[in-house]
Amino acid sequence: xHKRIQSQSIILEPAYINDFIDDFVNNKVSSMPxxxxxxxxxxxxNPRAFVDEEHIGECLNVMIxxxxxxxxxxxxxxxxxGIINILTEVINDWVIISIxxxxxxxxxxxxxxxxxxxxxxxxxxxxxxxxxxxVKQIIDIHNGNxxxxxxxxxxxxxxxxxxLIM
Numbered sequence: 001x002h003k004r005i006q007s008q009s010i011i012l013e014p015a016y017i018n019d020f021i022d023d024f025v026n027n028k029v030s031s032m033p034x035x036x037x038x039x040x041x042x043x044x045x046n047p048r049a050f051v052d053e054e055h056i057g058e059c060l061n062v063m064i065x066x067x068x069x070x071x072x073x074x075x076x077x078x079x080x081x082g083i084i085n086i087l088t089e090v091i092n093d094w095v096i097i098s099i100x101x102x103x104x105x106x107x108x109x110x111x112x113x114x115x116x117x118x119x120x121x122x123x124x125x126x127x128x129x130x131x132x133x134x135v136k137q138i139i140d141i142h143n144g145n146x147x148x149x150x151x152x153x154x155x156x157x158x159x160x161x162x163x164l165i166m
Contacts, residue, residue, distance in 0.1 A: 036082035070103025
């Protein structure tokens with residue numbers, strides 16, 4: 001993914017964030033595991049931000065994949081069904097896209113490392129620890145911020161904050 005960022009140009013164009021999220025969810029819902037619900041609630045404002053839709057879409061895919069894995073980790077223990085909620089809101093000069101899951105959650109020590117390249121708590125051949133690092137790099141290029149809120153066994157929320165077009 002790091003080479004992909006370097007080899008492809010990022011083209012920021014104005015986009016209606018709610019329309020983008022609506023399309024994203026409608027395309028994503030068919031590939032979700034049957035025992036995980038993907039819900040979304042959009043602000044009534046339909047805010048605009050400068051985004052590269054391909055890269056932001058990839059960021060959302062990474063975040064959804066991580067949410068699914070966190071839910072599956074807790075499902076293995078208690079059999080509960082999973083929920084992923086996507087929320088858009090406007091606060092001050094920011095468009096905020098939040099992805100919340102009811103998965104296993106993270107301790108503070110892990111939260112401070114999740115955006116580092118090659119950091120992972122997962123095992124397996126396909127978990128290299130570059131997904132959230134990619135997300136952070138892309139959001140930084142968009143002049144945005146990434147925020148994580150999590151509690152062990154209570155789920156995780158990751159927020160993408162993008163500058164609002166006034």
